[in-house]
Amino acid sequence: MEALVWFRSDLRLQDNPALRNAFEQAKNVHAVFIFSNNQLKKHNEANVKIDFLKSNLFLLEEKLDKLNVPLTIIDSDGFDNDASLIEQFIEKKNIKKVFWNNQFGEDEAIRDKLVKILLDKKNIDYETYNDQIIYEPGFLKTGQGLPYSVFTPFKRKWIENFEMDFLDIEYRYEARNNLDYSSNVRDFDFNYKKTHQVNMELWPAGEDEAETRLLRFLNEKAIDYSKNRNDPILDGTSRISPYLALGIISSKKCILEALKINNFEFNSGHIGVTKWIDEIVWREFYKNIMFSFPKVSKGQPFQDYSKTILWRYNEDEFNAWKEGKTGFPIVDAAMRQLLNEGWMHNRLRMVVAMFFTKNMLHDWRLGEAYFMQNLIDGDFASNNGGWQWSSSTGTDAAPYFRIFNPITQSTNFDKEGTFIKKYVPELKDLDKSVIHNPSIEHRKYCKYPEPILDLKESRLRAIDAFKTAKS
Ligand SMILES: Cc1cc2nc3c(=O)[nH]c(=O)nc-3n(C[C@H](O)[C@H](O)[C@H](O)COP(=O)(O)OP(=O)(O)OC[C@H]3O[C@@H](n4cnc5c(N)ncnc54)[C@H](O)[C@@H]3O)c2cc1C
CATH class of the missing domain: 1.25.40.80 (Serine Threonine Protein Phosphatase 5, Tetratricopeptide repeat)
Structure with missing residues (x-):
């Protein structure tokens, strides 16, 4: 039997139930990965994450090649296209059964429904797994x-x-007979333009x-x-x-x-x-x-009361936050870590998200999207959960009056200021006693910006806005 394994968010051999079951049931195994720049863009996937995805596809192809499973990358306009692309592949290779591991985001579920309808119509078997x-x-x-x-x-x-x-989960794959074609991964045009500045040596693929x-x-x-x-x-x-x-x-x-x-x-x-x-x-x-709770995938908060919060918007503040120039050293160090590494430490994700949604009183959805656009580990569910937790709009979230003070967080979790010095080098000469909240003179000397807001006032403003929404 000719089987097809459709790779999605499961770019591995180990503990891959779709691949394993295809090997257990079929003589010949084919593999596809559907790549769509449009779709990646729609989901706000970061340029650095796409870079990482590409490198991982190359290594996946090498592993599959040793088993005589050619990996075909298929270009797509987006999820709406995928059912017909799968149909074409099935016809071309005379596939009798398709295997895949489920993704359960809203859009992915709709796509899979269309694919299943098509396979049913064509009397093609399929098996799906939870991985x-x-x-x-x-x-x-x-x-x-x-x-x-x-x-x-x-x-x-x-x-x-x-x-x-x-x-x-242990499983030993036995190589199959050679098929009469090879992977196209090396010739495929990903149409990828690098726009990130992350040193990828931090994230070796495979x-x-x-x-x-x-x-x-x-x-x-x-x-x-x-x-x-x-x-x-x-x-x-x-x-x-x-x-x-x-x-x-x-x-x-x-x-x-x-x-x-x-x-x-x-x-x-x-x-x-x-x-x-x-x-x-x-x-x-x-x-x-x-x-x-599908509403969280539709831009809605988990807590309905928070729909009426009157968020502020100030472009200069938003840009200062994105660029790591808010004048709050720990916030700036964290935001620069994100740009340099495509990753941010969990404690700091909470600090900058609270600063953004409480002190700046900006809509959590803007921060959520910016994170997705820059994180190498961007994951809709965890990112949405983290943002809704920090902004007190989510499930099991921090109470709205719990607002981290970034200076206290900095003194508690970066006592020596070493993390700040690494990512905000203009502050590298400051002593740990002043680095968390430099004086006006120190800021001038270091060419480091004044704080974009007053912590006390902005805290009260946030509590007020949340209280009003709740009442
Ligand atoms: C505002 C905000 C946004 C976030 N966005 C993402 C995101 O897009 N992708 C993502 O994977 N995580 C996200 N997190 C969760 C967490 O920050 C990261 O998973 C973690 O920092 C990854 O580093 P690690 O692998 O060294 O984690 P470790 O501490 O080693 O934890 C191991 C694994 O557990 C999981 N994990 C850890 N903490 C959390 C958490 N709070 N919520 C859910 N899973 C967790 C992750 O898969 C992580 O890799 C976010 C958190 C916040 C507060």
């Missing part, structure tokens, strides 16, 4: 049969239902690299994760997010390897390891929110 998170999205429900909207009970249920069999990175983190840093995860200069987190976002590694693999060093315990053992697994569960929580 992005442990349980099918929407599977875990509260006692009342409702989707969870609070993290802690979700996590409890997630652990209660967990079976160690889920982690039986699933071997993802696994090495995971194991290095677990062996060297995970035990101290609880202690070090909030200090941006320590680099105490895994930086695995870009690999999870494109499915270069699976969450099952992450959990399996973490459990191995924790005696297969979720609730005891090393607190650093259990805390890290919690974060993987946060990712699963937000994917469930996206699935069960």
Whole structure:
């Protein structure tokens, strides 16, 4: 039988149920990846993430080639086009069955529905799998049969239902006979123009690299994760997010390897390891929110009351925030980290998002979009969840009156000011006693801007705006 595996956000061989099942059932296996600049743009995908995607496709092709599975990249105008492109490929290669791993964003679900209708019409079999998170999205429900909207009970249920069999992911692929054509990945015109300034050596591509990175983190840093995860200069987190976002590694693999060093315990053992697994569960929580509450994919807040908040808009402030020139050193260092690395430390994502939505009182959707446009790990569900948490519009969100003070955050989490000095070099000569909030003289001397706003006043303005919306 001729089988087709349609790769999407699962650019790996290990723990890839669609690929594995195709190998188990079919003699000849073909592979496609549908690439669409239009679609990537519609979803605000970052230029750096597309760069990373491309490199990963090259490495995926090399791995598949060793198994005699040619990877065909197909150019598309967007999701509306994909069903007919799949149809053409099926006809050309006489495919009898199609395999894919589900994506469950709104647009992706609509696309897949169209593809299924077409395959049904043509009497072509297909099998689809859940590979992005442990349980099918929407599977875990509260006692009342409702989707969870609070993290802690979700996590409890997630652990209660967990079976160690889920982690039986080892599989040895046996190479197939050569097919009569080869991959087009090297000749394909991605029409890609690099506009980012990220040093890609920070993010080597490929699933071997993802696994090495995971194991290095677990062996060297995970035990101290609880202690070090909030200090941006320590680099105490895994930086695995870009690999999870494109499915270069699976969450099952992450959990399996973490459990191995924790005696297969979720609730005891090393607190650093259990805390890290919690974060993987946060990712699963937000994917469930996206699935069960479609409004969040339509630009709407989770909390209806927040629809009436009167957001401000000031272009100069917005630009200062984007460029890392707000005059608040920790905010500026974080925003420059984003531009330099395509990534930002989690604590700082919260700091800059709160600063944007509370102190600047700008609409969270603008910040959400800017993050997507610049993050190498851009993931709709986690990004939307993070922005709605920070702006107190989301599920299980920070209460609206909880507003991080960026200077206090800076003193607490970058005590020595080392992180600030790395990303805001104009402040490198300042002592740690002044670097978090330089005086007017220091600012002049360092050619560093005055603060764009008054923290106290802007805090009260935000509380007022939220209170009015709530009343
Ligand atoms: C405003 C805002 C926007 C965000 N946007 C994204 C995004 O687009 N893509 C993204 O992957 N994460 C996003 N996050 C979550 C988090 O900041 C990143 O996942 C994390 O910083 C990635 O670094 P790491 O791999 O070293 O994480 P680690 O601390 O090593 O955690 C391991 C993994 O757990 C998951 N994780 C960790 N924290 C969270 C969280 N708060 N929510 C959901 N999953 C989490 C990630 O998959 C991460 O790779 C956002 C958070 C905020 C506050």
